[in-house]
Amino acid sequence: MAGLDKNIWVIANWKSNKTIKEALEWIDCVGPKLPKQGLKVVVCPTFVCLEEVKKAILVGNFPLMVGSQDLSPRILKDVVDLAILGHSERRENFAETDATVAAKAKQALAHHIIPLVCVQSADTPLPQGVNLIAYEPIFAIGTGNPDIPQNASKVSASLKNKYGHLEVLYGGSVTHTNVRSFVKQENINGVLVGKASLEGEEFLAIVKECSK
Ligand code: PGA
Numbered sequence: 629m630a631g632l633d634k635n636i637w638v639i640a641n642w643k644s645n646k647t648i649k650e651a652l653e654w655i656d657c658v659g660p661k662l663p664k665q666g667l668k669v670v671v672c673p674t675f676v677c678l679e680e681v682k683k684a685i686l687v688g689n690f691p692l693m694v695g696s697q698d699l700s701p702r703i704l705k706d707v708v709d710l711a712i713l714g715h716s717e718r719r720e721n722f723a724e725t726d727a728t729v730a731a732k733a734k735q736a737l738a739h740h741i742i743p744l745v746c747v748q749s750a751d752t753p754l755p756q757g758v759n760l761i762a763y764e765p766i767f768a769i770g771t772g773n774p775d776i777p778q779n780a781s782k783v784s785a786s787l788k789n790k791y792g793h794l795e796v797l798y799g800g801s802v803t804h805t806n807v808r809s810f811v812k813q814e815n816i817n818g819v820l821v822g823k824a825s826l827e828g829e830e831f832l833a834i835v836k837e838c839s840k
Pocket of ligand 1: 641764769770771799821822823824
């Protein structure tokens with residue numbers, strides 16, 4: 629965000645959505661319109677789409693990083709820049725624990741993949757060496773009921789106090805109409821966007837709000 633001395637991350641988390649064709653259509657729509665500097669924009673497709681998405685980004689030379697929604701480091705290290713770890717849906721549906729997340733974070737770091745660790749509150753323990761966190765309260769995920777920006781900022785501040793240098797993103801029902809209220813908070817370094825990232829134009833509107 630102009631005027632603020634911080635990185636802003638805008639991360640699209642597609643979860644289980646999109647065929648390869650739909651994924652490539654999204655890249656065609658979003659890639660050419662992304663700002664060349666000032667933001668760190670990442671797309672996290674399904675495993676099936678990762679390679680094609682990566683190729684399309686390279687061919688178009690778009691300012692877009694690629695992330696995975698989990699980690700398999702030896703396979704992914706040539707394709708992804710970042711891996712989302714410990715998303716609440718993985719914690720719930722795949723019994724992922726803090727210990728599993730810590731082990732995966734270690735593997736990610738060893739393979740030069742940025743671990744983005746999702747936490748549900750300031751009490752979730754953070755693995756060593758992790759600098760990028762997404763605070764995603766369960767009640768806000770996919771519900772259309774986001775947290776209050778000031779509260780998200782408070783949680784972020786308390787994580788930063790506890791762990792030192794961190795970048796903390798907010799995730800949970802982010803749209804182009806509310807994203808600015810989050811990224812303008814001093815302690816919030818960007819957003820992790822689920823549903824609203826699926827439609828290219830809506831995602832671009834979010835990116836635009838973050839570039840203002
Ligand atoms: P949502 O999902 O934006 O659809 O609430 C966020 C997430 O699960 O990362």
